[in-house]
Amino acid sequence: MPVSNEQISEVRAFNRDYTRRIGVLSEGLLDSPYSLTEVRVMYEIAHRPGVMAAQLAGELGLDRGYLSRILKGFEAKGLLARATSAADARRRHLRLTPAGRRVFAPLERRSQRQVRSMLSGLDGSRRAALLEAMSVIRGAFSAPGGQAQVSLRTHRPGDMGWVVERHGALYFREYGWNEEFEALVAGITADFIRTLDPARERCWIAESTAGRRLGCIFLVAGESGTAKLRLLLVEPEARGLGLGRMLVSECVRFARAAGYERIVLWTQENLAAARHLYEQAGFTRTAREPHRSFGKDLVGETWQLELTGRRAAARHAAGGRSHAT
Amino acid sequence: MPVSNEQISEVRAFNRDYTRRIGVLSEGLLDSPYSLTEVRVMYEIAHRPGVMAAQLAGELGLDRGYLSRILKGFEAKGLLARATSAADARRRHLRLTPAGRRVFAPLERRSQRQVRSMLSGLDGSRRAALLEAMSVIRGAFSAPGGQAQVSLRTHRPGDMGWVVERHGALYFREYGWNEEFEALVAGITADFIRTLDPARERCWIAESTAGRRLGCIFLVAGESGTAKLRLLLVEPEARGLGLGRMLVSECVRFARAAGYERIVLWTQENLAAARHLYEQAGFTRTAREPHRSFGKDLVGETWQLELTGRRAAARHAAGGRSHAT
DNA sequence: CCAATATAGTTGACTAAGTCAACTATTTGC
DNA sequence: GCAAATAGTTGACTTAGTCAACTATATTGG
Numbered sequence: 001m002p003v004s005n006e007q008i009s010e011v012r013a014f015n016r017d018y019t020r021r022i023g024v025l026s027e028g029l030l031d032s033p034y035s036l037t038e039v040r041v042m043y044e045i046a047h048r049p050g051v052m053a054a055q056l057a058g059e060l061g062l063d064r065g066y067l068s069r070i071l072k073g074f075e076a077k078g079l080l081a082r083a084t085s086a087a088d089a090r091r092r093h094l095r096l097t098p099a100g101r102r103v104f105a106p107l108e109r110r111s112q113r114q115v116r117s118m119l120s121g122l123d124g125s126r127r128a129a130l131l132e133a134m135s136v137i138r139g140a141f142s143a144p145g146g147q148a149q150v151s152l153r154t155h156r157p158g159d160m161g162w163v164v165e166r167h168g169a170l171y172f173r174e175y176g177w178n179e180e181f182e183a184l185v186a187g188i189t190a191d192f193i194r195t196l197d198p199a200r201e202r203c204w205i206a207e208s209t210a211g212r213r214l215g216c217i218f219l220v221a222g223e224s225g226t227a228k229l230r231l232l233l234v235e236p237e238a239r240g241l242g243l244g245r246m247l248v249s250e251c252v253r254f255a256r257a258a259g260y261e262r263i264v265l266w267t268q269e270n271l272a273a274a275r276h277l278y279e280q281a282g283f284t285r286t287a288r289e290p291h292r293s294f295g296k297d298l299v300g301e302t303w304q305l306e307l308t309g310r311r312a313a314a315r316h317a318a319g320g321r322s323h324a325t
Numbered sequence: 326m327p328v329s330n331e332q333i334s335e336v337r338a339f340n341r342d343y344t345r346r347i348g349v350l351s352e353g354l355l356d357s358p359y360s361l362t363e364v365r366v367m368y369e370i371a372h373r374p375g376v377m378a379a380q381l382a383g384e385l386g387l388d389r390g391y392l393s394r395i396l397k398g399f400e401a402k403g404l405l406a407r408a409t410s411a412a413d414a415r416r417r418h419l420r421l422t423p424a425g426r427r428v429f430a431p432l433e434r435r436s437q438r439q440v441r442s443m444l445s446g447l448d449g450s451r452r453a454a455l456l457e458a459m460s461v462i463r464g465a466f467s468a469p470g471g472q473a474q475v476s477l478r479t480h481r482p483g484d485m486g487w488v489v490e491r492h493g494a495l496y497f498r499e500y501g502w503n504e505e506f507e508a509l510v511a512g513i514t515a516d517f518i519r520t521l522d523p524a525r526e527r528c529w530i531a532e533s534t535a536g537r538r539l540g541c542i543f544l545v546a547g548e549s550g551t552a553k554l555r556l557l558l559v560e561p562e563a564r565g566l567g568l569g570r571m572l573v574s575e576c577v578r579f580a581r582a583a584g585y586e587r588i589v590l591w592t593q594e595n596l597a598a599a600r601h602l603y604e605q606a607g608f609t610r611t612a613r614e615p616h617r618s619f620g621k622d623l624v625g626e627t628w629q630l631e632l633t634g635r636r637a638a639a640r641h642a643a644g645g646r647s648h649a650t
Numbered sequence: 651c652c653a654a655t656a657t658a659g660t661t662g663a664c665t666a667a668g669t670c671a672a673c674t675a676t677t678t679g680c
Numbered sequence: 681g682c683a684a685a686t687a688g689t690t691g692a693c694t695t696a697g698t699c700a701a702c703t704a705t706a707t708t709g710g
Contacts (some may be wrong), residue, residue, distance in 0.1 A: 037668090132461070140451040155494045186489060186515035387697085
């Protein structure tokens with residue numbers, strides 16, 4: 001997905017904005033006999049006793065000679081103790097002395113007071129949003145390679161509402177379906193919870209490592225031997241990553257394991273991406289019928305996947321569509 | 326709302342994290358004959374032609390003498406033009422020359438490339454979340470006094486799902502109610518949409534200026550002359566601000582206007598804050614009955630507010646609770 | 651009207667923060 | 681066993697920025 005110039009501008013504006021804010025917080029620390037760099041060094045040693053200078057230099061982006069002088073200055077003032085590493089005589093473990101902690105503690109408290117003052121200027125709503133946003137930004141950069149790792153889990157409290165909300169909002173935005181659709185989904189989720197047979201029915205939620213829900217799918221029991229696949233959804237920004245296939249695959253796997261003979265599903269002709277997924281998973285269309293729902297003229301389609309026997313497995317392995325013989 | 330130590334720690338951790346990231350972006354700029362401070366100065370002049378040095382010094386936190394030398398250096402290289410202000414001869418308007426723009430343009434492009442590279446390392450899901458989070462952080466600090474302004478609106482697509490999600494998640498977290506409750510709420514919202522009479526039934530969503538949903542309340546038609554108040558909820562971080570009272574007041578006002586004779590509601594004994602709101606709005610408890618629901622032993626309570634006649638209005642004006650006569 | 655004060659910008663002298671490179675001591679890998 | 685790499689130190693130096701005193705101009709108050 002290409003990066004837009006608008007997105008670039010937003011990040012740079014944020015960086016300028018936040019650089020000023022961090023600058024203001026940092027200036028508060030300068031009201032001390034220690035420079036900002038010294039305080040940063042002290043902070044890391046306080047929170048990671050035993051850390052070594054090479055680590056600090058690397059992580060804080062400091063010249064090794066410069067850091068050495070800072071540490072020597074701390075040691076000279078009795079704030080720091082250095083112990084040669086048993087494992088590698090080149091290395092020294094760094095620790096604040098009790099005197100060092102006494103010097104550091106008020107700096108820590110001052111910093112905490114500044115942040116407390118900043119946060120208390122925000123009411124509950126904005127503050128919660130701020131903290132969540134910070135967590136999101138840190139999370140966005142924390143996964144290796146920046147690729148969202150998505151895992152599937154079963155449902156927990158709040159998920160039904162999310163399913164309803166996302167279906168309602170997205171289908172309205174993408175297809176113009178009105179609130180009848182959201183009501184339908186709400187009803188499906190209510191029934192799912194009320195009549196759930198965990199051995200044979202399930203909801204899967206796709207969730208990123210940052211805790212964002214990115215997709216869902218349901219399997220519910222139908223008439224004898226038949227399961228129903230329902231409410232497949234993938235968030236727009238998570239599309240194209242194989243997430244839909246993952247959801248459908250897991251659903252089919254579970255249905256086999258639960259002993260169903262077939263899976264049926266009802267979709268609409270205009271949901272091209274979904275239909276493609278079903279096709280690739282081996283489903284075939286068994287019925288097709290125009291109807292008017294959700295404020296739209298639609299064409300409903302019923303699709304089906306046979307689960308039993310070698311023939312079903314072979315047809316699936318052949319890529320879904322079998323030739324007539 | 327007091328600031329917790331955990332919240333303070335989260336902000337400081339974010340600041341440390343993001344300072345490193347901004348540092349990496351800034352270092353990219355240093356691959357030029359200009360220092361970071363010089364580039365910042367150049368940036369501001371490029372984007373605000375005519376700006377004056379005193380403004381820049383103030384906003385960028387620079388020593389006036391130091392800035393003067395930087396500007397003199399730019400002028401000496403033919404990158405900057407200074408014009409004495411017609412309004413105040415002490416002041417000089419600053420503008421980049423064409424040569425200055427030619428020097429600045431590649432720096433701007435390099436910065437844009439860096440951000441593009443950073444963003445393109447994130448897939449669609451994480452990137453969208455990141456940009457939204459940055460917008461939230463900037464927005465959190467931008468409102469005067471930091472007080473969220475909240476308005477009420479009627480429902481739109483996605484809202485029913487939000488109502489279900491928030492009820493499910495919050496009541497689970499705060500009271501341990503299981504998914505039966507979420508299913509109940511899903512059913513209520515499905516029925517609301519399916520049978521909505523807009524002249525006599527309504528859902529209100531409380532929304533902040535930042536677009537966050539902060540609360541909700543429903544009024545639905547009951548038996549003849551009776552309205553039902555349902556699904557009052559206020560987000561934890563929006564509590565204590567009068568939002569609950571606002572929602573209940575609007576609900577009661579609408580019910581009067583729609584011609585109902587009374588409003589009834591069903592709540593649980595342990596929902597103390599809600600009961601207090603109903604009490605203050607003039608509701609009286611008419612029934613009380615233990616029951617087991619949502620995985621809990623609860624005590625359900627029915628409350629009622631008479632809307633008709635002077636007697637109802639007088640009793641309300643007297644503070645809700647009327648004396649027996 | 652004018653002296654005192656404040657503001658905008660400049661310059662000289664200086665300090666603080668940090669860089670660069672060469673050094674010693676130790677470890678690693680061939 | 682030894683060359684190369686790493687951890688840490690030190691001398692010399694550069695860069696970034698500060699501090700205070702200056703000139704020019706505007707504002708204020710008596």
